[in-house]
Amino acid sequence: MxxxxxxxxxxxxxxxxxxxxxxxxxxxxxxxxxxxxxxxxxxxxxxxxxxxxxxxxxxxxxxxxxxxxxxxxxxxxxxxxxxxxxxxxxxxxxxxxxxxxxxxxxxxxxxxxxxxxxxxxxxxxxxQTATIMRDGRIIETVDVRKADTKEIVRLMLGSESAATQAPASVARDKTVLEVKNVSLLPKLKSVSFALRQGEVLGIAGLLGAGRTELLQAITGIRSLDNGEIHVDGLNVGAPHYRKMLDLGVGYTPENRKDEGIVPLLGVDENTLATNFSAVSRLGVLSARMMMDATRQIMERLHIKAAQTNTPVGTLSGGNQQKVVIGRWVYANSRILLLDEPTRGVDVEAKGQIYAIMRQLAADGCSIIFVSSEIEELPLVCDRALVLRDGVLNEEFKAPNIDQDALMAACIAGH
Structure with a gap:
């Protein structure tokens, strides 16, 4: 074996x-x-x-x-x-x-x-057969050819799956982020869009379309070849990472393992890294303040860990991802750029991350959600834009975000 x-x-x-x-x-x-x-x-x-x-x-x-x-x-x-x-x-x-x-x-x-x-x-x-496990126990073994997907998901979760359509939009009229004619050659040619307060905006596209590069250009991780970024109507000029963080922009990277977490450090240190001064006294980290602040984020995002200082590398993929998102919730980021936040997590964790996004939107956060799994976007997004050939080609609005139409728009011309 x-x-x-x-x-x-x-x-x-x-x-x-x-x-x-x-x-x-x-x-x-x-x-x-x-x-x-x-x-x-x-x-x-x-x-x-x-x-x-x-x-x-x-x-x-x-x-x-x-x-x-x-x-x-x-x-x-x-x-x-x-x-x-x-x-x-x-x-x-x-x-x-x-x-x-x-x-x-x-x-x-x-x-x-x-x-x-x-x-x-x-x-x-x-x-040929599928064995469903939950909470460390074998629940049932089914014939894949005869089993209904909804039934398998029910066996996995122990209940009915989450709703199959996005909740009602809570987006407001205020524009918090504008991307104007952004170019980052050779991936991005001339990209423009606006993001409203409380909106979840999906970015769809094939692998290599430039979705990650777009998010990194907005956060200042990559330098623009051309174009402007506006936050709350303010032209930030050539954005750089520290400045965008100060303006309330948070970014979760696609590669959680290598770029999103420090595996040997605890949930607390990974979560509070954006603002250690808030849990310090006279420049020295306070164990009590760290524990209290981390526990609040863990409860809010339903992060499962034995202790607040449990090494984050020992958690499941879904809980690791929630820690990465929690870092920016702790930092009070108003604009969240989430690059593949559900990659490598199970069905239940995906549903929890969807719920976290919708709750953050209801609280006034604005979110850009990049996903390779087209079927996710109708479940979460108020709008979805298609990135193809370096430009944004089509826009879909809830409740009319159809995954087949999205996929067709992504692969057009390929």
Missing amino acids: RVVYQELSLVPGMTLAENLFLGRWPKQNGIIQYKAMEAEAAEAMARLGLSLSPSQLVMSLSPAEHQLVEIARVLLGKPRLVILDEPTSSLASAEAEKVMNAVKNIASEGIAVIYVSHRMNEIRQIA
Whole structure:
């Protein structure tokens, strides 16, 4: 039996072959046999449809290729059973398809596969049966071909799923953010839009369309080639990160693990990092003040952790994401830019994050929500804009945000 865990364990500065044979390099008289190692590595990758050079460095790979190399590594031991833990949780749909094809190849060789995922469309593509677990117990095993998705979700949550349409809009007339003719070549050509107070605005687009670059341009992480950013009618000129934070703009990055959290620090330190002075006395952090401030955020966002100082890296993906959002709630940010906030979290956590966004909007926050999962946008957004070919092409307004029409607008011309 071999396992591919959700958190990848590749060494970026080593080659594909070296990673595949990590810790068990083939040797002769104490000397590593690189030619034999690369030949075996090439054969393992070919079984998954990968045409990569075994001498290529792992740091040059795409996220999907990282995942496929992890899978190729477990195949070297000729296992009879392979367990894949959320192998596509951090991948967009197009990349996930490559992993799905690899899983089908494994099964076709007679290897049994246990595939752990919260993506029902993937389960339906590759599985014959699905076992539902909740709170550490097996609830039921169902025939995938006969089971209704709503019933499976009910078994997962222990109740009916959340509403399938967004709540009534609480957006007000006041414009809090304006993006005017922003260019960030080669991704963004001339992007303009406005965000109102209390509005949840979705940005849809294919992988590589420039959605992340747009959010980073607004926050000042990337320098604009052209255009203006206005906050509350004020032209901020060339935005830079510190200035945008002072103006009440908060940003949660797409890569939660590497850019959103410090895994070994506690929930408290990760949450309060935007304003340690508020929980300090005479320049010294107060343990009591930190505990009280963190507990308020944990209760507000329903963050599950044993203690306020529990290392954030030990929490589930959904709770980690809520900590990242909680950091900006603690900072009283009025404008939140959320880049893939539900990536890699389970169905229940997704519903909780949707509810958090809607509650923050009701409290007067304005939110830009970027997601690769088109079906999410109608559930949460007041409006959705389509980013394609460097410009915003189409606008959809609730309650008429149709996911099929959104997807068609995203892929038009591709």
